[in-house]
Amino acid sequence: MTVDQSLQLLIAPRxxxxxxxxxxxxxxxxxxxxxxxxxxPWTHESLRAANPLCKVPTLRLANGTALIDSAVIIQYIQDWSGSALTPQGKEQ
Structure with missing residues (x-):
């Protein structure tokens, strides 16, 4: 099991x-x-560097882009993996 270090999810467990x-x-x-x-989220400098709003979760991509909204991150994960994680079309 190797972790793809190019994708990094910055989280606060609570x-x-x-x-x-x-x-x-x-x-x-x-x-x-x-x-x-x-x-x-209040003091971590790597979060501030990736996301000046200091919001969690933040997904840092391989190209340095940061996704900062959970809905956007979930959509990215869904598109990347091909998994149906959220309702689509008439299911919404």
Whole structure:
């Protein structure tokens, strides 16, 4: 099991938004492809560098782009993995 260090998820364990993204990563069987880093949203400098709003979760991509909204991150995971994680079309 190797972790793809090019994708990094910055999380705060108490955040329900982080837990939702982590559940989607597990459901898509990508838990071994995304490195998770626990951060303090108020003081962690790597979070501030990736996301000036200091919001968690933040997914840092290989090209340096940061995705900062849980819905956007989940959509990215869904598109990347091909898994149906959220309702689509008439199911919404």
């Amino acid at each position: 955040s329900p938004f982080c837990r939702k993204v982590m559940a989607c990563i597990a459901e898509a069987a990508l838990h071994n492809r995304v490195a998770q880093q626990i951060v303090d």
